[in-house]
Amino acid sequence: MFVYVFTQRTDKIKNNPPKVEILTPANNNSFNWDSFIRYSIRVTDAEDGSSEYEEISSKEVFLEVRYLPGYSKSNESNLIKAGVISDPPGLAFMKTSTCFNCHMVQAKLTGPSFFEISRKYPHNSATINMLARKVIKGSSGVWSSSAMPANPDFTEVQSKQIIEWIFKNAENPNRNYYVGTEGAFKTTVKPDIAKGSYILTASYTDHGLNGVSKSNQRGQHRIVIHSK
Numbered sequence: 001m002f003v004y005v006f007t008q009r010t011d012k013i014k015n016n017p018p019k020v021e022i023l024t025p026a027n028n029n030s031f032n033w034d035s036f037i038r039y040s041i042r043v044t045d046a047e048d049g050s051s052e053y054e055e056i057s058s059k060e061v062f063l064e065v066r067y068l069p070g071y072s073k074s075n076e077s078n079l080i081k082a083g084v085i086s087d088p089p090g091l092a093f094m095k096t097s098t099c100f101n102c103h104m105v106q107a108k109l110t111g112p113s114f115f116e117i118s119r120k121y122p123h124n125s126a127t128i129n130m131l132a133r134k135v136i137k138g139s140s141g142v143w144s145s146s147a148m149p150a151n152p153d154f155t156e157v158q159s160k161q162i163i164e165w166i167f168k169n170a171e172n173p174n175r176n177y178y179v180g181t182e183g184a185f186k187t188t189v190k191p192d193i194a195k196g197s198y199i200l201t202a203s204y205t206d207h208g209l210n211g212v213s214k215s216n217q218r219g220q221h222r223i224v225i226h227s228k
Helices: 073-081 089-095 114-120 125-137 156-169
Strands: 019-024 036-045 061-069 175-179 182-186 196-205 218-227
Touching: 019 196, 036 061, 036 196, 036 218, 061 182, 089 156, 114 156, 125 156, 175 182
Parallel strands: 019 218
Antiparallel strands: 019 036, 036 182, 061 175, 061 196, 196 218
16 A cells, blocks of 8 residues: 655745735824824735734734924835835844734833933943843843843844944934834924825734744835825
8 A cells, every 4th residue: 555645845936925004194184293093904924814803913013103394205115115114133133023922112110211321331342242242141230120031042243233233223222123013103393394104014024934934034114294
């Protein structure tokens, strides 16, 4: 008797990219200065499921809020039309870890904001090496009595890339990051030149295919809102 064993070639299976939608605010809406803007995001993925049914964790959905002072239709168009762009390595590692469970970019959470970290330490190789070791081994007593857990899965290179991203980006007042499918962000105080816009970019990276390395796909959606 012959027994036939059928195996499925994983290299022929296609992982569908996730669909990310910013539901509110609507594209080309207007905003008031010095006010809160509520946002909501929906993510659906053929393999991972839907954020509406909590099959996709809201902690894996990110929103980048970028303020553009003045008015430049060409700059807006270039950003809106841009395709799916991979995150810088440092930010990508942070998104796939628990970093954003305890830290925000501009505001304090359980741990200090990345802005506070960037302002506290000199931006040099010695500091980067020191903080990278703390990311891997954990630390306590620096900012409060709360301890930062160890991240032994990070390599030294990855940890350094995280610190380098923080030093390069956290002090930019015109760029912020939020975690979750719902939330709110505050617009800036009305500037002297009373024109400006916000570019909102929602993104989600799926879990890939079981047993297939580097099969993750990233989806994103960008909109623009303008000052009144």
